[in-house]
Amino acid sequence: NILEITNNSVKLNLKIHIKNLGNYDFQEIYLKLPIQNILKCNFNYSYIDGQTEIEIPKINSSEEKTIEIYYEEKPPVLKIYLDKSEYTNEKNMNLTIIIVQADKKGYIELEVTGPDNTPNTIYSDLIHLDKTNDKINIELPINKYLKGDYTLSAYYKSDFQQILIEELDISISGEEYREIPWIIFLILALIIIGLAYKKLYKKKSLEEKLNELKSKL
Numbered sequence: 461n462i463l464e465i466t467n468n469s470v471k472l473n474l475k476i477h478i479k480n481l482g483n484y485d486f487q488e489i490y491l492k493l494p495i496q497n498i499l500k501c502n503f504n505y506s507y508i509d510g511q512t513e514i515e516i517p518k519i520n521s522s523e524e525k526t527i528e529i530y531y532e533e534k535p536p537v538l539k540i541y542l543d544k545s546e547y548t549n550e551k552n553m554n555l556t557i558i559i560v561q562a563d564k565k566g567y568i569e570l571e572v573t574g575p576d577n578t579p580n581t582i583y584s585d586l587i588h589l590d591k592t593n594d595k596i597n598i599e600l601p602i603n604k605y606l607k608g609d610y611t612l613s614a615y616y617k618s619d620f621q622q623i624l625i626e627e628l629d630i631s632i633s634g635e636e637y638r639e640i641p642w643i644i645f646l647i648l649a650l651i652i653i654g655l656a657y658k659k660l661y662k663k664k665s666l667e668e669k670l671n672e673l674k675s676k677l
Contacts (some may be wrong), residue, residue: 462539463530465593470553470560471499471530472535478516479524487518500530535592538568538616538624548634549605557596557614561589566618572600575608575632582610583663605632649669 464471473474474495480486482494491514492514496504504515509621539561547553557568587596609631617626 464557465560466479466597468535470539470593472533474531476527476529477524478519478527480519480521483521485518485520486575487517489516490514491516493529493630495529495531497532498529498530499580502526502528533560536562536566536616536623538614538626539630540614540626542612542628542630546633546638547602548630549602549607549632550634551602552632553602555598555600555612557587557598558590558597559595559616560593561591561616561618562623563592563618566623568596569615569617570598571613571615572610572630573613574610574630575606577609585587586675594629602632607633610627 462470463473475490478491480522482537484529493514494510495512496507496510498512501514503517506513506515514527514529516525516527537558539558541556541558543554543556559566559568568587568589570583570585571581571589573581575578583600588648588652600676609629612628612630614626615622616626
């Protein structure tokens with residue numbers, strides 16, 4: 461959760477729930493996170509090789525512990541938040557992009573690739589940024605997406621150079637969607653034209669026979 465956004469920093473709150481599903485107690489557990497500038501944490505922690513290492517107390521069997529961290533990030537900052545963890549291709553996807561720029565010349569390239577690790581780009585958009593910090597709400601139509609796993613990527617760039625990238629994995633379920641190939645439309649169009657021509661030809665043939673019969677009479 462984002463607690464505060466200013467031109468100089470972003471303050472965030474992170475909660476991680478850990479549960480011991482085994483039949484034994486565990487201790488001397490350490491969790492490494494790519495986070496710096498921690499303001500507050502309910503467990504002991506230290507900085508090692510640019511990461512935060514959190515020491516988790518002994519966890520008994522079936523016990524659950526919650527790690528709560530308050531930390532600060534300096535610009536530039538790019539975050540993506542989804543309204544759900546899983547989606548169906550019957551409703552739209554809502555996402556929020558939080559951006560704190562180092563300057564006002566940046567922009568965001570947003571794209572969705574997939575499904576299932578294929579390199580197909582099925583959605584792309586370019587978002588110009590007018591503010592130093594901004595909260596952007598986007599609604600993506602996913603009613604034509606096939607079932608599978610997708611990657612949502614946001615690239616923050618300035619002066620045509622990539623500064624930050626944020627990626628999220630998305631799972632989409634629901635009914636299979638298949639587009640009708642264009643060749644089928646072409647065949648149907650030719651059939652309709654053929655039937656119309658055949659009907660017109662029959663009409664002309666009938667008129668010719670009537671005229672011939674009239675001339676004989």
